[in-house]
Amino acid sequence: MSVAQLPDGHLQELFASFQGEGATVGARTVFVRMAGCALRCRYCDTPKALVRTEFAEFHRPEGIERCRNPCGLAAVAAAVDQLDLQRRCWVSFTGGEPLEQAPFLAALAPLLRPRRLHLETAGVNAPEMALLAAHVDHVAFDLKLDSVAQEGDRTADHRSFLVACRGTERVAKMIVGPTTDVAEVGRLAKLVAEESPSIPLILQPETPRTGGFPELPLALLEACHAAAERHLRDVRVIPQTHKFLRLP
Numbered sequence: 001m002s003v004a005q006l007p008d009g010h011l012q013e014l015f016a017s018f019q020g021e022g023a024t025v026g027a028r029t030v031f032v033r034m035a036g037c038a039l040r041c042r043y044c045d046t047p048k049a050l051v052r053t054e055f056a057e058f059h060r061p062e063g064i065e066r067c068r069n070p071c072g073l074a075a076v077a078a079a080v081d082q083l084d085l086q087r088r089c090w091v092s093f094t095g096g097e098p099l100e101q102a103p104f105l106a107a108l109a110p111l112l113r114p115r116r117l118h119l120e121t122a123g124v125n126a127p128e129m130a131l132l133a134a135h136v137d138h139v140a141f142d143l144k145l146d147s148v149a150q151e152g153d154r155t156a157d158h159r160s161f162l163v164a165c166r167g168t169e170r171v172a173k174m175i176v177g178p179t180t181d182v183a184e185v186g187r188l189a190k191l192v193a194e195e196s197p198s199i200p201l202i203l204q205p206e207t208p209r210t211g212g213f214p215e216l217p218l219a220l221l222e223a224c225h226a227a228a229e230r231h232l233r234d235v236r237v238i239p240q241t242h243k244f245l246r247l248p
Ligand code: SF4
Pocket: 037, 038, 039, 040, 041, 043, 044, 045, 046, 095, 096, 097, 122
C-alpha cells in the first residue's frame, strides 16, 4: 500500500484507563474510541461518539490535545505509545462502532503490537468483522435485545457476525434492564450456542443514564441468567465497574 492509499480514521478520543466491563475487566487499557455509529440504542452511554466531529481528544501525559480529524495511522500509533511506553497494555478499539472504520483499524493493528488488541462492537457488521478478524485477539460483541436496546430484531446480523469473527477469542455481551424480555435472552443465547456453547456470555445490568446503580430486580436478573445458562456453559453477571470508580 502506498502512503497515498493509507486510510485515515475519525476518532472521538484516545486515553488510558482500566477496562471497566466484560471479560477483561480491570486490565490496564488504552482506548481508541472511533467516532460514528449507525445504531441508536436506547441505553447508549457514549452519545458523543455517535457522529464524526472535527476534532478528536487525545489524552497525553501532559494533558488533553485536540487533534483534527481524520487522524493518520502514525499519529494514532504514536499517541498510544506515549501512554504505554512498555507496550504492555491492552488496546481496545471501541466507539461508536469501530467496525465502521475497519480498514483503518486493520492498518493500525500491526503498528500497536505486541500489545493484545481488543474490539468492542455491536456485533452487527459481519463483512467488516471478516476484514478485521485476523488483526485482533479478543472480540467483545453485543447481542442486542430489542426489549432493551429498541433497535429492532438483530438476530440475522448476529448470526452472520458469529461466523465472521471465528478465529478470535469471542465473548458475547447482553445489556439487561428492567424491560428485558427473558424469552428474548434465551433465543439469543441459543443462537450463540449453535455457533459454540463455550462462548462466554456477560449479562451487563444497564447503568441508568442519570447515574447511580443499575435498577434491575434480582428475580429478573436470575431469570435472565437461567434462560441463558440453558444454552451456554459460561454466563456471568458483570456491571460497568468504571461507572462506580468514576473512570473515563
Ligand atoms: S451500538 Fe454502541 S455506540 Fe452504537 S448506539 Fe448502540 S450502544 Fe451506542
